[in-house]
Amino acid sequence: MWSRPERGERGPAPGRSRSQITAAAIELADEGGLAAVSMRQVAKRLGTGPASLYRYVTTRDELLALMADATAGEIDLGDPLSGDPVEDLLTLAKRAKQVHLRHPWLLDLPTEPTVGPRGMDYLEQALRALAPAPLSPPARLETIGLLNGLVTLFARTELRRRSSPADPQLAHTSYLATAATEEHHPFITAALAGSPGAETEQDTHTLFERMVRRVLAGLIEIP
Amino acid sequence: MWSRPERGERGPAPGRSRSQITAAAIELADEGGLAAVSMRQVAKRLGTGPASLYRYVTTRDELLALMADATAGEIDLGDPLSGDPVEDLLTLAKRAKQVHLRHPWLLDLPTEPTVGPRGMDYLEQALRALAPAPLSPPARLETIGLLNGLVTLFARTELRRRSSPADPQLAHTSYLATAATEEHHPFITAALAGSPGAETEQDTHTLFERMVRRVLAGLIEIP
DNA sequence: CTAATATTGCGAACACCGATCGCAGTATCT
DNA sequence: AGATACTGCGATCGGTGTTCGCAATATTAG
Numbered sequence: 001m002w003s004r005p006e007r008g009e010r011g012p013a014p015g016r017s018r019s020q021i022t023a024a025a026i027e028l029a030d031e032g033g034l035a036a037v038s039m040r041q042v043a044k045r046l047g048t049g050p051a052s053l054y055r056y057v058t059t060r061d062e063l064l065a066l067m068a069d070a071t072a073g074e075i076d077l078g079d080p081l082s083g084d085p086v087e088d089l090l091t092l093a094k095r096a097k098q099v100h101l102r103h104p105w106l107l108d109l110p111t112e113p114t115v116g117p118r119g120m121d122y123l124e125q126a127l128r129a130l131a132p133a134p135l136s137p138p139a140r141l142e143t144i145g146l147l148n149g150l151v152t153l154f155a156r157t158e159l160r161r162r163s164s165p166a167d168p169q170l171a172h173t174s175y176l177a178t179a180a181t182e183e184h185h186p187f188i189t190a191a192l193a194g195s196p197g198a199e200t201e202q203d204t205h206t207l208f209e210r211m212v213r214r215v216l217a218g219l220i221e222i223p
Numbered sequence: 224m225w226s227r228p229e230r231g232e233r234g235p236a237p238g239r240s241r242s243q244i245t246a247a248a249i250e251l252a253d254e255g256g257l258a259a260v261s262m263r264q265v266a267k268r269l270g271t272g273p274a275s276l277y278r279y280v281t282t283r284d285e286l287l288a289l290m291a292d293a294t295a296g297e298i299d300l301g302d303p304l305s306g307d308p309v310e311d312l313l314t315l316a317k318r319a320k321q322v323h324l325r326h327p328w329l330l331d332l333p334t335e336p337t338v339g340p341r342g343m344d345y346l347e348q349a350l351r352a353l354a355p356a357p358l359s360p361p362a363r364l365e366t367i368g369l370l371n372g373l374v375t376l377f378a379r380t381e382l383r384r385r386s387s388p389a390d391p392q393l394a395h396t397s398y399l400a401t402a403a404t405e406e407h408h409p410f411i412t413a414a415l416a417g418s419p420g421a422e423t424e425q426d427t428h429t430l431f432e433r434m435v436r437r438v439l440a441g442l443i444e445i446p
Numbered sequence: 447c448t449a450a451t452a453t454t455g456c457g458a459a460c461a462c463c464g465a466t467c468g469c470a471g472t473a474t475c476t
Numbered sequence: 477a478g479a480t481a482c483t484g485c486g487a488t489c490g491g492t493g494t495t496c497g498c499a500a501t502a503t504t505a506g
Binding site for chain 1: 451452453454455456457458
Binding site: 230273 | 481
């Protein structure tokens with residue numbers, strides 16, 4: 001799919017480009033979530049009809065993959081590597097998490113999409129950072145996979161906490177509290193008792209750093 | 224939503240039940256994925272019309288939440304606790320992962336659903352296992368959340384490996400390999416070189432156990 | 447220069463989706 | 477017995493992803 005040519009070489013020049021469509025779709029997703037990214041909405045934003053988009057994209061899922069790869073391109077790969085895999089991967093993970101916070105819909109993507117060109121650049125950089133570690137080739141890929149998993153995991157919790165004051169989350173916790181006490185779940189009741197949701201955003205950041213460091217150290221140094 | 228009564232007390236007896244509908248929906252999802260779970264398909268399997276389902280369920284998302292909670296009920300909570308939080312949580316996590324492997328669509332659920340009655344039982348048991356650890360109440364909930372994240376993470380990789388021989392995955396890796404070599408991504412090329420996908424299912428299991436143990440130990444013993 | 451060819455833009459349409467409305471039928475309560 | 481509240485469900489609405497066919501346009505071949 002990533003190797004399919006951007007345009008044919010015979011006909012008239014296309015009025016739009018794949019990246020243009022991707023950008024419009026990302027705008028829609030940033031504003032209204034993944035559900036707002038329908039072919040009709042994207043087409044409307046570009047001032048055309050839905051059928052036209054299929055000249056650039058074979059299916060909606062492909063558009064979603066393009067969007068995901070575009071956001072992978074937003075991850076800053078600058079700063080030369082220090083040589084310490086843990087620290088280098090940590091900074092990479094922090095930047096990846098920022099991108100997830102900027103585009104919350106990334107967490108709603110159906111099955112995590114295939115890695116495109118920008119995703120390959122990111123993967124290459126991550127593997128480069130991991131190079132000094134004494135790991136087998138497959139273990140290297142698994143390590144990066146786990147790292148990405150931690151990124152999405154913490155991005156999810158941070159986003160949930162960020163939208164906490166809204167109705168649904170609050171109603172849910174209160175239901176959980178009352179149901180827990182009424183139906184004799186003492187441990188849940190106890191866990192909810194202590195200052196619910198009092199942690200700051202700073203806390204979750206440092207928690208993320210601590211966790212990533214620990215996991216990476218454990219995976220690398222004791223193979 | 225979980226407190227809404229199963230049926231009214233005035234009218235005629237409902238011909239179906241919420242759990243019956245949930246079971247039918249789970250069957251459909253097991254066979255054809257989440258996309259196969261449409262109100263029309265569920266209704267057809269129950270021999271009725273789509274509109275009837277809305278007497279039992281306010282929305283499709285609620286049905287999905289019911290399905291998720293039902294699978295939470297499949298997690299075996301037996302075996303008395305040993306007193307070692309790490310080991311007890313590990314066995315719990317292994318069982319939860321089995322359920323995810325049995326119902327792959329759990330990984331495709333939009334936003335992880337609200338915890339229902341069966342999910343509360345699971346959470347209670349997890350917190351009970353974690354009780355001996357010296358953690359603050361919020362840290363306890365975060366620990367279980369992270370544990371669940373690891374479960375879904377490894378379930379995802381195991382399912383991907385399981386469906387590997389099929390077309391898409393293979394085509395994808397081969398594309399990635401050629402693209403990596405052609406576009407000068409030496410580290411990706413190297414990581415792919417070493418016996419791609421040679422790890423057995425046993426390997427991923429032990430890897431999962433090792434990871435969970437390490438992460439839990441790190442979170443519990445050094446607060 | 448002309449004719450064949452390949453490609454684009456896009457209106458119209460198809461099948462499916464989640465959800466709502468209204469009404470006939472039925473059980474319970476007053 | 478009448479009011480009340482509930483269930484079952486056909487008909488329907490607006491929205492979705494995707495396909496088809498055709499006019500318009502640019503490149504290539506003769």
